[in-house]
Amino acid sequence: MRRLTLLLGLALVAVLALLSLFIGAIPLDPRTLFSDPEAARLILISRLPRTLAAILSGGALAVTGQVMQILARNRFIEPVTAGAGQSAALGILLVTLFLPGAPIWAKMAIASLTTLVGSIGLLALIRPLPPTQPLLVPLVALVYGGIIGAVVTFVAYQGDMTQFIGTWLSGELSGVLRGRYEMLWIAGLAAAATWIIADRITLLGLGASTARSLGVNVARITALGVAAISVVTAMTVVTVGAIPFIGLVIPNLTARLLGDNLRRTLPVSALFGAALVLAADILGRVIRMPFEVPVSATVGVVGAALFLYLLYREPRHAA
Amino acid sequence: MISIRNVSHSIDHTPILHDVSLDIPRGGITALIGPNGAGKSTLLSLVARLAALTTGEISVDTLKIGQCKDRDLAKVLAIMPQSTQVSSRLTIRDLVGFGRYPWHQGHPGPEDREKVEETLTRFGLEPLAHRFLDEISGGQKQRAFAAMAYAQSTPYLLLDEPLNNLDIAASRSLMRLLRDMAEEDGKTILIVLHDINYAAAFADRLVVMKEGRIVADGKPEKVVSAKLLYDVFGTDAPVCMMDERPVVLV
Numbered sequence: 001m002r003r004l005t006l007l008l009g010l011a012l013v014a015v016l017a018l019l020s021l022f023i024g025a026i027p028l029d030p031r032t033l034f035s036d037p038e039a040a041r042l043i044l045i046s047r048l049p050r051t052l053a054a055i056l057s058g059g060a061l062a063v064t065g066q067v068m069q070i071l072a073r074n075r076f077i078e079p080v081t082a083g084a085g086q087s088a089a090l091g092i093l094l095v096t097l098f099l100p101g102a103p104i105w106a107k108m109a110i111a112s113l114t115t116l117v118g119s120i121g122l123l124a125l126i127r128p129l130p131p132t133q134p135l136l137v138p139l140v141a142l143v144y145g146g147i148i149g150a151v152v153t154f155v156a157y158q159g160d161m162t163q164f165i166g167t168w169l170s171g172e173l174s175g176v177l178r179g180r181y182e183m184l185w186i187a188g189l190a191a192a193a194t195w196i197i198a199d200r201i202t203l204l205g206l207g208a209s210t211a212r213s214l215g216v217n218v219a220r221i222t223a224l225g226v227a228a229i230s231v232v233t234a235m236t237v238v239t240v241g242a243i244p245f246i247g248l249v250i251p252n253l254t255a256r257l258l259g260d261n262l263r264r265t266l267p268v269s270a271l272f273g274a275a276l277v278l279a280a281d282i283l284g285r286v287i288r289m290p291f292e293v294p295v296s297a298t299v300g301v302v303g304a305a306l307f308l309y310l311l312y313r314e315p316r317h318a319a
Numbered sequence: 320m321i322s323i324r325n326v327s328h329s330i331d332h333t334p335i336l337h338d339v340s341l342d343i344p345r346g347g348i349t350a351l352i353g354p355n356g357a358g359k360s361t362l363l364s365l366v367a368r369l370a371a372l373t374t375g376e377i378s379v380d381t382l383k384i385g386q387c388k389d390r391d392l393a394k395v396l397a398i399m400p401q402s403t404q405v406s407s408r409l410t411i412r413d414l415v416g417f418g419r420y421p422w423h424q425g426h427p428g429p430e431d432r433e434k435v436e437e438t439l440t441r442f443g444l445e446p447l448a449h450r451f452l453d454e455i456s457g458g459q460k461q462r463a464f465a466a467m468a469y470a471q472s473t474p475y476l477l478l479d480e481p482l483n484n485l486d487i488a489a490s491r492s493l494m495r496l497l498r499d500m501a502e503e504d505g506k507t508i509l510i511v512l513h514d515i516n517y518a519a520a521f522a523d524r525l526v527v528m529k530e531g532r533i534v535a536d537g538k539p540e541k542v543v544s545a546k547l548l549y550d551v552f553g554t555d556a557p558v559c560m561m562d563e564r565p566v567v568l569v
């Protein structure tokens with residue numbers, strides 16, 4: 001089952017990545033790729049970066065969504081809409097306003113830091129909620145994210161920067177060019193690093209005391225998980241903008257199919273997440289050719305449909 | 320040896336344990352009994368360093384609770400907690416496999432896999448091994464968590480009401496399994512039980528708690544009496560002897 005889904009994910013990503021290279025407002029013929037220097041240039045400067053951005057952000061968001069759901073002990077939550085995404089936008093907004101001359105790495109570091117604070121705030125907020133009421137968590141997260149989002153809008157309005165916040169709060173891949181997406185590799189690395197602590201995060205899912213009685217350093221693993229979530233969220237929000245639903249739908253899908261042993265499921269989640277963003281981006285390109293629909297909108301539609309399907313599907317019973 | 324010295328414990332300024340001292344030498348089964356709220360689970364979680372020890376001292380062999388590393392203690396002492404409400408979708412095989420975590424730290428070797436298979440067989444979980452935790456019954460889940468603690472291969476095993484949800488056959492077979500472990504593997508088992516008849520039948524020693532204190536301690540036939548049941552539990556069930564073993568008539 002796992003091998004099958006892994007292969008399926010790989011095949012999906014490969015096919016969609018090829019499509020993503022050749023579909024767009026400027027038509028490209030794979031056969032002329034090596035003879036036509038313009039075509040090669042278009043691929044290298046625009047289409048390849050865009051495709052990589054889709055793969056990196058989709059994979060990383062799916063992985064950190066899964067980690068977040070374990071840390072929050074709730075399946076209806078994802079970082080991007082639960083305050084972490086808005087905190088990243090707030091961070092980059094504040095740097096742009098007050099330290100416009102700061103080097104790019106400093107801006108990224110500050111955005112990651114505000115995201116970290118935002119994520120810790122959320123976890124602290126939902127910790128006392130009763131586990132018997134699982135829907136309270138996403139509700140609280142929604143309100144929390146909304147409040148931080150409102151602060152972002154207010155600050156942007158005061159600083160006369162309202163035209164910018166759209167690029168952070170709603171994800172779009174059409175602006176991705178070589179030289180403008182490379183921060184996403186950091187998101188990819190941070191997500192890949194969670195693989196190292198995958199077993200320990202899985203054990204956290206069994207409860208803090210079970211994890212501790214098996215010798216897991218609960219505080220450290222929680223901190224590392226939150227750090228990975230924050231870096232991934234900050235990098236994606238700042239480079240391509242917030243892409244919702246990936247971190248919610250994909251982890252639920254893989255948990256349904258393969259369970260919660262992250263050592264097994266994280267790679268599958270990463271592939272499915274990458275495939276979903278790729279597919280949504282391609283859809284956004286072809287739906288109103290030559291205009292583009294932002295990926296956050298198409299992901300929203302596809303993701304919502306997928307999530308409703310998961311919610312309403314008959315609960316599975318073992319044979 | 321587990322050595323508990325003058326341990327007191329409060330939760331939110333409410334005293335729960337009062338100056339508890341208890342030694343559990345290596346080998347054998349010690350059953351901890353007492354009414355609901357007596358402090359049995361609290362004592363177990365203090366020994367397993369799952370609650371912070373504030374007053375008194377606890378040591379397991381040479382490891383001092385509160386000072387030793389979690390990882391070191393994980394190789395010496397395993398605990399199966401009273402409530403195991405888990406929403407994780409893990410297969411039973413994976414769950415039992417995670418019991419090996421202190422030994423392999425995420426890189427299971429052939430001996431870990433062997434131990435997992437042996438555990439599944441020993442606990443009769445083989446037919447369920449591929450099922451997810453949310454696809455089995457409450458009693459089967461309980462057995463899976465006991466198996467996980469066993470797979471940890473520690474000389475000390477703490478079990479908090481492992482017979483919860485188990486039918487009579489499963490209860491007896493689990494208790495007999497524990498007896499085997501105590502006798503053949505030389506394990507030291509501390510087990511919280513509510514059914515005094517099971518405690519009397521399978522344990523070498525009974526420790527009785529009431530309101531945060533130890534009120535009786537000794538061999539089952541010495542400890543269990545109608546008077547004890549009246550004094551500790553406030554119920555007047557008669558006790559008779561069968562095969563030199565006390566039996567409570569309910």
Ligand SMILES: Nc1ncnc2c1ncn2[C@@H]1O[C@H](COP(=O)(O)OP(=O)(O)OP(=O)(O)O)[C@@H](O)[C@H]1O
Binds near residue numbers: 330331354355359
């Ligand atoms: N988290 C908590 N907050 C406040 N009081 C608690 C808490 N946990 C336990 N207590 C109290 O501590 C006392 C001892 O609880 P404990 O769980 O140790 O009892 P027990 O002997 O295991 O009972 P049972 O047989 O019902 O499992 C009880 O009076 C209980 O109300």
Ligand SMILES: [Mg+2]
Binds near residue numbers: 359401479
């Ligand atoms: Mg208890």
